[in-house]
Amino acid sequence: MKLTFPHMGNTYIPVKAMLDDLGVNCIIPPFNNKKALEIGTKLAPELACLPLKINLGNFIQAYEMGADSILMTGGCGPCRFGYYCEMHREILSDMGVDMKVITLDIPGNDYNKLLNNVREITGGLNIYKILKAVKNTVEVSKKVDELERLTFKIRPREIHKGATDKIYRSFLYSILKIKGSRNIKKHIDKARNKLLEIQTDKEMKPIRVGIVGEIYTTNDPYSNLYIESRLGNEGIEVTRPVTVSGWIIDHMIKKALHLKGDERYKEAAKPYLGTMIGGHSQETIGNTVLFAKDGYDGVVQIFPLGCMPEIVSESILPSIERDFKIPVMSLIIDEMTGEAGYMTRVEAFIDLLKRRREIDAFEGKGMLSWN
């Protein structure tokens, strides 16, 4: 079996670590790019959301590289993600692309199906080996997230512009050649040390922006047109609470073990959205409130066109904006998104935040500087 899986930001790193450890042959599709999106757009229904389209592109590209099976996680709840697996299966078979779709779903009670799927992937069931691989995957995913968070801190403060991006990008590519969670962890540490060597401005108090929204588009730099790196290079420190490790840990592992995750966001969201309505909308609302209380300068919401939970969030965000006087910008993404218009908005938002800072600094008698 040659297994592939869709891209979503850095997810490929922990997943690769896990499959390597389990001794599964895996094929990682090319990083998300225009071609993948074009393929997906052609195959998917027009109103399907962007992640589904890119996923399909990933699969077809991996198929061309020799993959014969797909590993996906499932989902339930009132969002379309729940039937992605079925959609993929149907669309691929309609196309005559012979690929098996394996859904790794966390069941309510019936663990048999999950075990069968795991058995199918690993070609046997050595519980000890599997648990160890899971433990290592969690560690890798946490480390990847920490590394990413470190880039968020260093990028705005670096003295030589582009230093962070250079190291980080080469890390993302070189991981492909490294096998096994142990080596991957070492490699992450190496990248971390390199990042820590970057010369930074220690005095700087960068503008802080929180990123909220749908998990795929916020985590996948290709989909959001590299917003985190762009903001960082403009001297803005970003924070994104919804991450891959958070998802693996909270949505898969803790849920399977019926443990509770970090739920501060739920509390914070309560006055605006008291219940889970699918996707990450409660996180979006709650985290926006938390950012506002924490004195952040602004919040950017990102989601794919037609994403139902985030449409609800979008309509709630203006009240938070008003109540806490924090600017929020929503960016909606699909395959038609024009880079020019998108960047104009991002630039204008940056101007807005910088200008507000200046005004605050001069107690309303702000100096004009638009540079």
Next chain:
Amino acid sequence: MHLKEKGCYLGIDVGSVSTNLVVIDDDGFVIEKLYLKTGGQPIKAMRTGISMLNESLGKSVNILGAGATGSGRHLASVVVGCDIVKNEITSHAIAALKLVPNVKTILEIGGQDSKIIFVRNGVVYDFAMNTVCAAGTGSFLDRQAARLDIPIEEFGKHALNSSSPVRIAGRCAVFAESDMIHKQQAGHSVEDIICGLCEALVRNYINNLAKGKELLEPFVFQGGVAANQGIVAAFEKELNAKIIIPQYYDVMGAYGAALMAKEKMCQKEYKTNFGGFDISKKEFTVASMECNDCSNVCELIKIISNDTVLASWGDRCGKWSAEGKESAQISISNAAN
């Protein structure tokens, strides 16, 4: 001659429909403004503009700084030589704030896009921009005016003569148009239809852009469409407030860019990048190429003059835009002029 001593600033706004240029004096007064059609050839439009300015002002002014805005701002910055490059939202806000310092809401309708900018305490507080839906833009009005065989300049006047406007579905340009044809066939007067159309456009604008946000007075309405009395009346009716049309309403982007250039040049001693009025003598070509160095496969745009690459952009990694003078093999696929 005193202009020459005091120095002037140039602002240029290269949009997809029009290219505007203004020259302001040291006090922020516009001494010359030009409104040209871009016609898909931004470089040509800029050239024409600059040589027109040369003819009218060339000998009497000294340009101390230049600013660029609009979707073609990077192109403008390279071709004309600009000291500051800013997005349209910031430029429009600066211009409005200069002319109406206590403005709280800026309504802006251009040819291809529309935006709303919320200002509080003299700062842009929030904004929304619409670049996809044609039903809220000037081009849509142009098209309907042409269909009804009425010059666009008179379009607004007709709307004011309406006694009972018809309600037109304004959700989207395609529906609005078919609904309008239907209403026409039903025998409604042209005045009522035009008025209904203006109201639909305004409704659509407010619904799409101002969603859930606080619309506070004073309102400033700018962009080419602000000349349309029908739309102004529809705004006043919908918002139940007076609408201010600023003096330079049709060139506010360029005006803002000029103001920012002035700001910047006055802060410190910079030497301006402005290339002078004789750009008509220079040759520019625009080339596009695909970079295949990584999976991003970026589409690069390069501006070339006399075989030297003046600037490139479109890369996600900074490899090309950082080194502007990179001379690689270039497939000249579309020369823009």
